[in-house]
Amino acid sequence: MASNMDGNTVHLTEQEAARIKTTVKDRIEKCSSLAGQDRKPTEDGQSAIGEANNTALMAEMGSMAFGETKNDKLPALAVGDAYPPSVAALRDLQPMTLSDLRIETHHRGRRLTVKRVSLVVTHAARSWTVVQDEAGDEMERLEIYLHKLNHGKEILESASLFVIKEPYFTLSDQGEPTLRIDHPSDLIICWDDIVPSEVADGSEASGLDPAEAEKSARTHKDDGNAALKKQNLASAHANYTAGLKIARLPSVSSTAPDLARDIHRNRALANLLLGRLDEAKADATASLLGRGDPASDDLDGKAYSRAGSAAYNNGEYEEAKGFFENQLKLVPDDKAAPIHLRRIALRLREQGTGAYNLNKLQAGLSQSRPLAEAATFPGYTEIKDSPGRGRGLFATRDIPAGDIILCEKAFCVAWGHEKEALTAMTYDVRDDRIRVSPAGLTRALVQKLLCNPSQIKHVMDLYGDYDGSGQSVSQTEDGPVVDVFRAHDIVSRNAFGLGALYGASGPASTSTGLWVRAAYINHSCLPNATKSFVGDLMIVRAVEPIAAGEEIFHSYSVLGEYDARQAALMTTWGFECGCALxxxxxxxxxxxxxxxxxxxxxxxxxxxxxxxxxxxxxxxxxxxxxxxxxxxxxxxxxxxxxxxxxxxxxxxxxxxxxxxx
Known part of the structure; x- marks a missing residue:
């Protein structure tokens, strides 16, 4: 386990704490009493739309909802009323309408297609709007909690058509009936009104002759190119994906064998810009022609460059090296490839030896460039079972005092000076405790995992209080799946605070991050290691000699007084320290x-x-x-x-x- 936010304290009055708890408990009690009841039909849909539009305008002016304002207070969130994400394929779910909904029910085995018909009401930690189903007779409220952004933009504002997998119908914190989304993967966004279930099996092109199907695929490609040029990356990705499904049909691939490769190559760039590194690399390699003629070599060189950039940004330096070397073989005059290869050589040296130019790294950082361009040096450490503590990090050789134990690049950081940062008061119904939580980091972590599913198991293997449904599904044909409740617990138990870097300070603007390997360092009030930061690069050093096989410890709490220290450890990390002190x-x-x-x-x-x-x-x-x-x-x-x-x-x-x- 690792340490969470440090250096900032938030004090709640008894009345404020009681209000938060009462609001959550009252909602849960009311939901329980109404569970299974049929949804009441909409009495006045236009009135609902008008109310949403008026509330959206008021929210823009800074009006306050439960525990939420735009500036001066931390939002309050309930945690612990957990449920698993849908792991069913969209094509296997049966359609339903709003009239079929029942209160406090997860409609397993069903899907609901809805269209947004009002403005979106946005708050710090949730957004809602009014939607209409395909029948067009009923309207209902649709609400997204916490994970309401996609690459910094409001999801509900980014499209007008959505498909909800196994919809959850419940009550909002204000007692309003609502379709509630907690897991982003439960909401399918129909970019440009393209329904993924139609794209998945190519049914969009069913009934078309080969020439018309090819024309449809090329139209999607052209639309994707136009969207990419305008930096409308999500739309570009959706169009490329739709075009690929059609281009892969035997009737199209037989007459236009390079069309799918062209779309893969273009989608690789869109994915690279979106931070979807897994798919960017897969698209780039799928686009390779391998014919050996100058035109093909030029296209393949472009593909290798995109694959290399994706691998580099994912910390896969050896693989990135191979991609850029292949690019240079095909396009010897390319000026960028040698530059990339020199950068990779530096990263491989850092990764293998821990030799960093820390002064140069520090000099190159600023508020606008907070990330250190460096590799992770795992040091001479290994992860093993630690009796009474779960797992811990152990030295594999003697480490003198003052020496570097490990250096690790953050897997994910939420910088306090950036607008995506969000600190929240969380009330956990599982243990009846209120905590300060780096909700912005949880949100950023979930989005990064959804973009790079190969990392899901790596992160979700960290310690957390909630294991989820027991299902280990992290990918369906509709996309990656991340259990946000488990992600919250992992962040709560394993995140580190970076302090007041780049001018950010105070409880509402704390920079926090997740370092996966360092998260295995357990706590002791008598630590043998200490940490410091150069941007998002964590440097862990020995403060006393550490023998091979000895466990590495650092202190989670800076409080000196015994009772205060034990209370902080129990509240935030859920354990009582039993070190010698x-x-x-x-x-x-x-x-x-x-x-x-x-x-x-x-x-x-x-x-x-x-x-x-x-x-x-x-x-x-x-x-x-x-x-x-x-x-x-x-x-x-x-x-x-x-x-x-x-x-x-x-x-x-x-x-x-x-x-x-």
Whole structure:
């Protein structure tokens, strides 16, 4: 497990906490009492549309919903009323209408096609609109929680036609009947009104003769090219995908064998720009012609370049090297390929040796360029079972104090200065606790996994409280599947705070990230490792010699007082620390702990006031008295061999001052 947000504290009054809990519990109780009841027909659809439009305009003006404002308060979210995402293929689901809905029901085995008919009401952590079904007789509210963005744009605003897989009909936090979407993969977006179920089997082209089918595929390709030119990437991807389904039909591929390859090559670029690296690489390699003539070599060189860029951005440096070398063989005069190969050589050196130019990396970072261009160095570490702690990270060789243990690029970061960042108050109904949660990081993580399904298992293998439905499905023919409730728990237990980098500070603007390997480092109040950051590159160093086979620990909590430290560890990470220091301090009475913290405060104030470089004999004597007083609070057999943590600051000051004299 790893540490979450640090350095910021949010205080709720008892009344605020009670309001959040009451709102959530009342909703759950009401939903339970209505479960299974038939949906009530719409009385006045135009009135519903008008209300949504008016509310959307008010929301734009900054009006407040439950726990949400645009600027000054953290949104409040309920967590724990979890359910699994749909893992059924769209083609296997039976159609339904709004009239078939039942309250507090997951309509398994069904699908619902709806059209947006109102403006979208947007809040920090949710958005809703009014939709109409295919019959056109009924209207209902459709609401997306948290995962409401697609590449920074509101999903409900990006299209007008949607298909909901196994729709969940429930009540909103305001008690309104609503179709609720938690898992993004449960909502199929029909870009340009292209219905994926029709695209999946090529039924769009059924009944067309080969010439007409080929024309349809080329039209989709041209529409995709036009959308790509305008940077409308989602539309480009949808058109390329529709064109590919038709171009692969035997009747079309027999007369236009290169059409599918051309579309693959173009979609590779759209995917690269969308961050869909898995598909970009697959598209690029699927487009290869391999004929050996100059025109084909030029097209294949372009494909290898796109595959290489996708592999590089995914940290697959050896594979990227092979792609760019192939490009250079086909197009020897290409000027970009040698540059890419030099960058890859640097990444491979970093990955293999941990040799970084950290000063140069730091100098190249800014608020507009916060990501360090560097590789992950896994160091001399391995992941193994840690008795009583699940899994942990262990040294595979002796590591001297001060040496780098590992350097890791973040898998995902939500920067506090960027608009996508979102911090929320979460009330977890499973343990009745309210926590501060990096909801923006959870949102960014889910979107990245949906774009790159090859990474889903890698991330979802981290520790979390919720295991989901037990189904390990991460991909259907409709696309990747990510359980957002499990993603939330993984972020809550494994994310790190980066502090106030690039000017971001405060509870509502904390930068947080997920480093998958470092997440296995367990906690100890007596850590043998410490972490620092260069952009999104985490550097973990040994603070004392670590022997081969020894587990690596760092501290999740910076709080010094025993009770506060244990409370923070239990609330955020769900465990009680049993390190040697905590075991010893557990036996102290409250008065002794208070005395120790008072002396530690005196030591901090002394060190801040008195420069060690100019310390005189009397000043050093005073520091020695404070240090001895702190040491006296650690007396007793149970403290034998336990470091006197509260004296660290003053002892370090004394070591420097006495050495200078």
């Amino acid at each position: 905590c075991t010893a301090e557990k036996g102290d009475d409250a008065g002794l702990r208070a005395r120790r913290m008072e002396l530690a405060g005196q030591a901090d104030a002394f060190v801040e006031k008195e420069p060690w470089a100019r310390a005189k004999r009397l000043t050093i004597a005073k520091a020695q008295r404070i240090a001895r007083a702190i040491d006296e609070t650690y007396e007793g057999e149970r403290y034998e061999g336990v470091p006197h943590v509260a004296a660290y600051t003053i002892r370090e000051w004394l070591a420097r001052a006495e050495q200078r004299r």
